[in-house]
Amino acid sequence: MKPVIGITMGDGAGIGPEIIVKSLAVASVYEECQPVVIGDAKRLELAKKVTGSDVTIRAIQDPAEASFSYGTIDCIDLDLLPSDLPFGAISAEAGNAAFHYVKKAIELAQEKKINAICTAPLNKEALHKGGHIYPGHTEILAELTDTEEYAMLLSSPKLKVIHLTTHVGLIKAIEMIDLERTYNVIKLAHDTLTRAGKHQPSIAVCGINPHAGENGLFGNGEEEEKLIPGIERAKTEGINASGPHPADTLFFRAQRGDFDVVVACYHDQGHGPIKVLGLEAGVNITVGLKGGMIRTSVDHGTAFDIAGKNIADERSMLEAIRSAIELAPRQD
Known part of the structure; x- marks a missing residue:
């Protein structure tokens, strides 16, 4: 079975939605895994327009409803972002939503509905404005999984x-x-x-x-x-x-x-x-989370200065997805 990879959308005002849409327009991703986005379907629709992609965005509530078919992006739609959220601006709404995407992904991993988590970037200031005082993804994952002993693993090809x-x-x-x-x-x-x-x-x-x-x-x-x-x-x-x-x-x-x-x-x-081997190839991975949970991430930030402009490079997201596929616990 191909692993089910849960991809969190990150801060919706950043480049996360764009690099997800660009990455999931690559056919080889679907040959290696079954991707499902945890985020806001409306924001992915906007990213689809920004990037000029012809994929279909499909809102679902559970991975069991996903089609996992190339050309369709299945999104577990938490519907947390206002429709007029601007790109490139720090907002409490986007910070709060980014936290809840990760929280939902953790729940799905604990329920064995996804095999690994891959995260698009969040913004720490927005996260704090949204009421979630963490330094970043790793600390959210550690607290919500009750993990004390964990480590950062960087991966490149x-x-x-x-x-x-x-x-x-x-x-x-x-x-x-x-x-x-x-x-x-x-x-x-x-x-x-x-x-x-x-x-x-x-x-x-x-x-x-x-x-x-x-x-x-x-x-x-x-x-x-x-x-x-x-x-x-x-x-x-x-x-x-x-x-x-x-x-x-x-x-x-x-x-x-x-x-x-x-x-x-x-x-x-x-x-x-x-990083000498290439910034676009590096992936940040959290290991040691309880239950053998694996989380991979792009090795860059939200890039508010280019968000919504179809400039963002999706290569780090593609590498993060591939690392999630590689390290996802194998099923017996």
Whole structure:
């Protein structure tokens, strides 16, 4: 069975509706999955006019009603946006709607009606104006699924990177890393790829210091204290983990195919190599959500400055859909 991918519309005043319509006008998407949008059908109709697409927008209430046929975009219609909502403007209505699209997608995933969630971008200021005080999608997903241990995984066609820490300063990031976090993130990577059908995925952990410390020559023993015990614990459970490896060569080796995923210690260590490979190809993925739920996302924002102008590039959305297909838990 092709996986059912629930695509949330994001902020309706941004480029989300446009890039969804453009992406679902690509025939190969329907060859690989069964997509269904969670959003507002009227907004997709407007995006259809903006883009000049000839697809049909079909409002439904449940994935069971979807046709999943190329040329028709099935939309679970929450009907939350005013018909006169302007493109490119921050609004409480759009922020509130974006929250409820995600909430509905989580419910559908928990009910096993969709196999993965793919999110179009939301706007944090609009989200807050709408009464939902979260930094972004990840925190909404974590709270609504009652998940405490999760991680960011970035994916591109040649490289996957999962992070021990993300949006904190470098000194704080090193302080936050310990053997438990190292072990937990290795296990999240292993479990995610295993559920997606990858047998014994190969997981390589980056060093914190240059040359991974070079046996104490660099740093203050961070590799020995914070990384190696977590790696060894994972290995005792049969997980195919190795490292710590010098970061200056590890990413080259991984994109060459030596490893299935790299564990990066901090934000720029992992984000830099992914973005060098192409901004349009990068996908942001939340792993570790309860129930094995997978969420993928475009690696860009709402782009209010170009919304409603048929300028938005859909390639990151297409990659996010493809990553959702790749990582969606396989059904027995």
